[in-house]
Amino acid sequence: MTSPDQSTAGVDDTSPRVRIGGRERLILAVLLTAGFTLAVDFSILNVALPAIGADVGLSLGGLQWIATAFSLCAAGFTLLFGRIADLFGRRRLFLAGIAVLGLSSLIGGSAGTPWVLIVARVAQGLATAAVTPAALSLLTTSFPEGPVRDRVLGLNGALMAAGFTTGAILGGVLTDLLSWRWAFYINVAVAVVVLLLAPVVLSESRPERRPALDVPGAVTVTLALLAIVYGLTQAGQKSWGDPHAYGALIAGAVLLIVFWVIEQRVPQPLVPVRVIRRRTVGWGNAAGLLAFATETSVVFLLTLYLQEVLGYSPLAAGLSFAVLGVGTVVGGVIGPRIIGALGNRNALVAGFLLQAAATLPLVFLDDRPWWIVVLLATTFVGGVANLVAIVAFMVTATSGLPDEEQGLATGLATMSQQIGITMGIPIMSALATARINALGGQTPHTVLHGVSLALTVNAAACVLAAVLLGVFLRASGRARTPAGTAPQR
Structure with a gap:
């Protein structure tokens, strides 16, 4: 296996078109469908929270536990389950997690009391913690390191990022047209299809000699x-x-x-120190954490702007992020090509710098309706840039490690992703709230100033990430290197 710090001298990996066979397409379909569904689950209930509380008798203060119970388990257990996947079988853990996801979603959709609903969300979080690293390690071990894996990880990143946006839109549509319960029931249908196909198309993957946990x-x-x-x-x-x-x-x-x-x-x-000390693993995961923290918090801040300043409804605000979803898909598709041309480090740096450039115009938002045009254009560009950074993070953090450590690598990557999602909103919310309170309380005018301050810090964080990665992460990846030239260090 080629080290991530080596380039393939004299070989242009970007010239031949990457081809994926029929069986590989089935593997992709199963794993990407599961990943997309789990990403949707992170946001699909946000818009429906008031309706859920009214139906099951959950107080306003207790509504937070619908999201908190899920995120606690999804982030808290992901590293453990990633390692368990290495030790006891990735396909086995993937199938068990999907089964738990389907059952817990059925229970959640049928819940009539708060405690049943919270238990179902805990089980969904545990299923997410098991399935996400198992699916990602099945992807990285099913496709060889190089352009093929880069393309696969690009598709995975695009669909997962699009899933967060889709969840916000789908949650509003289902709640308005049917019932919030269908936000749970759709998982049941997906779980049944995946459980029927996965045993046929996925091969078991685990080391011959099983070390102790x-x-x-x-x-x-x-x-x-x-x-x-x-x-x-x-x-x-x-x-x-x-x-x-x-x-x-x-x-x-x-x-x-x-x-x-x-x-x-x-x-x-559980996590060998030598693995964490690898620059590709350490700095790669730091990049992933920042990529998810900055972009998810931008969505939160712009939701405040659209609803509190421009007066959009929750559903209209959610639909406004469809352009961002398109941008993430585009970024996931072109991300592997950018990595092939620039290398992992330079793709990360470019992604963060472009994301900062796309965030900066949002600092100057005001209450005039035409600013929605600027918002849509910049969020599209920001979505493209963010996904380029996310794909480069996934490639960097999982490259150069043997197959028996891919569960560990993907567990670390998933942990970084989920903690980034969790930490971005509280940090930016605290900045915005402090500014709002300093100006005398919540009004459209003070919300605008609070959002502006937080977006300024967000853009600065992207620039800082680009600088740190440019300095401390070694140039790596499959950038085209002239024959006889030493790879850049």
Whole structure:
């Protein structure tokens, strides 16, 4: 296997068109359908929360747990399940997770009491934590490292990003036309189809010699991630000064330190230190975390702008992000070509810089209706740029590792993705809220200023990410290198 720090001298990997066979297309269809469905689940209930609360008797303050219960489990257990996929079989874990997803969605859609609904969301989160890294590692082990895998990861990234946007739109449509319960029931149909096809088209993938599971490391890192995600969600719902928020974040940081110590001492660590110390893994995952944190928070901030300043309905605001969804699909398609031309590091840097350039005009939004045209154009460009960065992050973070460690690599990548999704909104929400309160409370005028401040910080974060990646991440990937020329370091 070629190291990610090597280029293929004298070979232009971008010239021949990448071809994928019939069986590979079936594998892609199954895995990408599952990934898209899970991405939809992150946002599909957001618009429906008031209707859900009224139907099942959940108070306004309790509605947050519909989202929090899901995100806690989806982010908290993903690294553990990624490693379990390596040890006990990726296909096996994928199928088990899909089965749990289908059953929990059936229960959630039929729920008549709050506790049943919350339990169903917990189970959906656990299913997501199991299926996402298993599906991603099945992708990376089913396709060889190079242009083919880059293209596959590009499609995966495009569909997952489009899934977040689709979820917001689909949730509003289903709630208005049918019932919020159909936001759960559609998962049941998808799960049945995937469970029928997956055993036929997917091959089992696991090492011949099964190492022991690092139980102390698994328990410690899972508790750490649960604490961090809980702290972030509490900060977003209440404030960064809330004792539950900063207490959980401090506890999570301490547990991560304990986990780091454990991993250096156990004979078969859950996350070998040598893997984390690889620049492609460490900086690649940092890039992924920032890519998801910045773009999901932009969606949140623009939702505030559209509803509180321009007066859009929730459904109209959701539909406004359809252009962003198109941009993410375009970015996922062209991302592998950009990586082939520029290399992983340069594609990451270019993606973040273009995303910052697309975010900057949004800083100057005002209450005039025609600004919607600027918003649509810039979110399209930002979506393209963000997906280029996401595809480059996925390629960087999973390249150069043997197949037996792909579950670990994809578990880390999935963890970065989900924590990025979780942390972006609370941080930007805190900035916007602080500005709104400083100006005297919530009015269209103060919301506009709060959103502007947070978008400024968001664009600055993208520029900072580009600078750090350009300096500290070695040039890598399959950029075209003249024969006889040493690859760039």
